Amino acid sequence: MGIIKAFKLGFDYLKYDEDGNVQDTQRAVDDVNLDIEAGEFVAILGHNGSGKSTLAKHLNALLLPSEGTLWIDGTATDEEPELWKLRQKAGMVFQNPDNQIIGTVVEEDVGFGPENMGVPTEKIWKRVDESLQKVGMTAYRHHSPNKLSGGQKQRVAIAGIMAMRPKCIVLDEPTAMLDPNGRREVLKAVRELNQQENVTVILITHYMEEVIHADKVYVMDEGKIVMQGTPKEIFSQVDTLKKYRLDVPQVTLLAHELRKSGVDIPEGILTTEELVSALCR
């Protein structure tokens, strides 16, 4: 069993009327099976409202399944009475950097997680130093988070998660509110964590460019996982992706169109270099 495993996972949002009776249910995650190995870089794609965030909240035990089971590092989330112990194994970074920074000073915010876990004071300092270094924010440790750029705030948020020493980190559209520069910074930090620290990464995103380095890609639609495979496998099915209202990286689209009009190149080209070498063959 991998670090995160889902079996027939289903989740309904309940709507209540004024008397508190269930009035309506909305299925947001439906029959999802996942098996994510430790150390993998997994990307989840999907159109707005396809249930990505709902699924992500299950991976961190913020939501508990209505149906099926989800295991985090071998423990089923609905069997653990103290959920915060699971949350330290799978950290979560959210979209809006402002709403997830709790401390009024960068280093204090990074220390928030370890404080909650009951880590002794000296060890908190050690973890904070290490985490800030990993995301390259040591120079800003005494700053107020309000004065940082979006990308820097997101890196602080990632450091805050890293200080909890999770095995797995779930990022729900961490770059959606950032400019291209901030996006690059954050993505670089995430990839380094994956490669150097061997942290399992689950990245939810709308940007196809962020997906090409993933080991595995899942595509969601209406709560279900409708496609899965390596980025190459996924992006070679341009027409299926379009059906799920998803774009493909520009280079891939160009290669696809070239191929359709008769140029002899393979499907699933992901980078400019690949396209160049395919064309110059």
Add this chain to the structure above:
Amino acid sequence: MLRDITLGQYYPANSVLHKLDPRTKLAGTMVFIISVFLFHTLPGYAVATLFLAAMIAVSKVPVKFMFKGLKAIVMILMITVVFNMILTPGEVLWKLGFLKVTREGVQLAVRMAIRLTYLVIGSSIMTLTTTPNQLTDGLEKALRPLNKIHVPVHEISMMMSIALRFIPILLEETDKIMKAQIARGADFENGNLIQKAKNMVPLLVPLFISAFRRANDLAMAMEARCYHGGEDRTQMKPLKYAAWDRAAYGILAAYLAVAIAFRVAGI
């Protein structure tokens, strides 16, 4: 316009007062307030003035910052003084129609004015030399015994520190919404009081919605980072008394003893 408001009035400097533990400063402020009410004669006020002046000198904060806080209470101060002067019965000094200014009234008014002024300056010294964060930490630790009678001390201090973090963000947001609504023709400047209050609705509704959304997000982010209340929580920067603090407590005890002695001796 709203951006000018800064919360807390911490003045960074490198003084002994800045280095003191926030609990010591809280205790010091309490002792000073008590002393101002114990003293009630000229020599007594002279001692208090001396003590205050010494603290201001030690704090390395420019004197004008100390008096800034007084601006806020000028109205209250005036009202107190006037009412005390005309409403205290006693030996009449002047008479203007039915208004009588009495000797006792003037004495009481002066005493109240001194007390209020010293109270504000005394607490300014604390807020100017302590960051809001240290202050909440200090309060949490100082009030911890109240936990026994089920006062949620940790939760209250957590709320205070989150408020401190979000007030600047919400102020900025208010500014943004205001500009957006002005661009749509909203008017926040003109009209009488009732109209002005009505005009605030398009500002307050979006502000509240966004504040609730933020609160929801923040609660989730805190849970995701293992927050589960104050139980078994450790601290990254625990408060610890140093030699400075012991010396400060000594000075405070001596000062309080003088104040009590003055009161008992009736000086």
